Amino acid sequence: MFPKNCWYVACTPDEFAEKPLGRQICGEQIAFYRDNNGKVAAVQDFCPHRGAPLSLGYIEDGQLVCGYHGLKMGRDGKTVSMPKQRVGGFPCVKSYPVEERYGFVWVWTGDASLANADDIPHLEWAVSDEWAYGGGLYHINCDYKLMIDNLMDLTHETYVHSTSIGQKEIDEAPVKTRVVDGEVVTSRFMDNVIAPPFWAANLRTKGLPDDQPVDRWQVCRFSLPSHVLIDVGVALAGHGGKDAPADKRVNSIVVDFITPETETSHWYFWGMARNFKPEDKELTDAIRTGQGGIFAEDLEMLERQQANLLLFPEYDLLKLDIDAGGVQARRMIDKLEKEEQQSRIPLESVSA
Known part of the structure; x- marks a missing residue:
């Protein structure tokens, strides 16, 4: 459902x-x-x-x-x-x-x-000339909630995306999850680290050094029914991290619209919006290609995970602190489903 x-x-x-x-x-x-x-x-x-x-x-x-x-x-x-x-x-x-x-x-x-x-959410990056967007679409054979779990816990980057955006400091950084104004917000901050390849390339693109320590952040925001927007970026260390001046940081919004197809498949609209060099179409294409490759790395893992869950339905999955974002998102979805089901119950059934 x-x-x-x-x-x-x-x-x-x-x-x-x-x-x-x-x-x-x-x-x-x-x-x-x-x-x-x-x-x-x-x-x-x-x-x-x-x-x-x-x-x-x-x-x-x-x-x-x-x-x-x-x-x-x-x-x-x-x-x-x-x-x-x-x-x-x-x-x-x-x-x-x-x-x-x-x-x-x-x-x-x-x-x-x-x-x-x-009720359609306002997307400022989609209407502002200061932002550029590039994205694509994947069809994935797994429950859409597994994709939400994946996006609300970026610990997997260290392992699934080890050659692009992953680094060991992701595992080591504390994770904070909270519900704010109807959104589930999971945040992770990594100070004084070396930028992984994807972010090193973006630093160079903006004319910033790629061999100096940076402060990195990941702020994942889930909103109903299945949207995840992730504020990500790096700033030269010691300049305020996420709040650093624009000339000291490079940041983007990872855009994820996850649309259910069946109980075990979904449509994944992915992309990245950036607010630096928005006029550079070649850069947009290059980032789209790179990001598309990163997301493709999730495909096999998610589809094999779904297959395993169907093979072993008797197993109860563990819920660790890193899973809090996905758990809270599922609770919101389950609540919305329950409210819809109750609204469809005929009055005769209720009075009986």
Whole structure:
């Protein structure tokens, strides 16, 4: 199960620029496309005639045409027309609230009457000229909560990412986890360390020395339903760490939108936003390539972890202090799921 009365990142606009996109989100089969006004539409990926996926069709006059027998579907889920057929009695398919914002398409998979676009989180780095963003998408065969665990406990960097962002000081630094204003915040600070290869390269890019001690920080922020934004960076040692002047530090926001597909698979929208040299597109591409490689290192570990959990369901996993961020995030998700389930209980059942 997963919360459905919330906004998830579904896709990016380029994914349906030429033809409809079919994607499963929270167990829902959804087709995404643009109508004749250029607005994104999302309907159940199911033709009411013979059950064909509507996403295998095409767009004509802003309507989604089934590629099997030519049925035309409107953005409201109602059949508009079909060659040589009267469609007045055709059943509707489900349509979904959908918003295009910050370079992503957001979808609401639950009760449409509760959808409020104002609840989509504000992303300053996505609208400011002082920031640049580059990212990508991975499909991962594991429970989306395992990815949240991974991102809220960066201890694994020492081992999984030993040649890029990992270093032994990550293990040695104390971890602090707290819940602040509806977010789970896990922070780790490492003072007077040598920058690992990824950050050394970024120091050089900004014209800072890469062979001097730095103060490094990682501040992971989880918010419902499944978003993790991580403030990361290094500053020349002794200049204030995270609060150092801009000319003494290099920092970014690691962007992670984790969208459930099934109970054991998810869509992972990853990226990095930076506020130095935002105009340098070659640098954006280089960081995207490097970060994509780093995240790819997690893929095998997470998928094999999922396979093991399915093989050994009787094992209770340990919860250590380093797991606190993931544990708190899961509690928030579980609470939201429970609230949704209770809201769906018919009044007759409650009174009985």
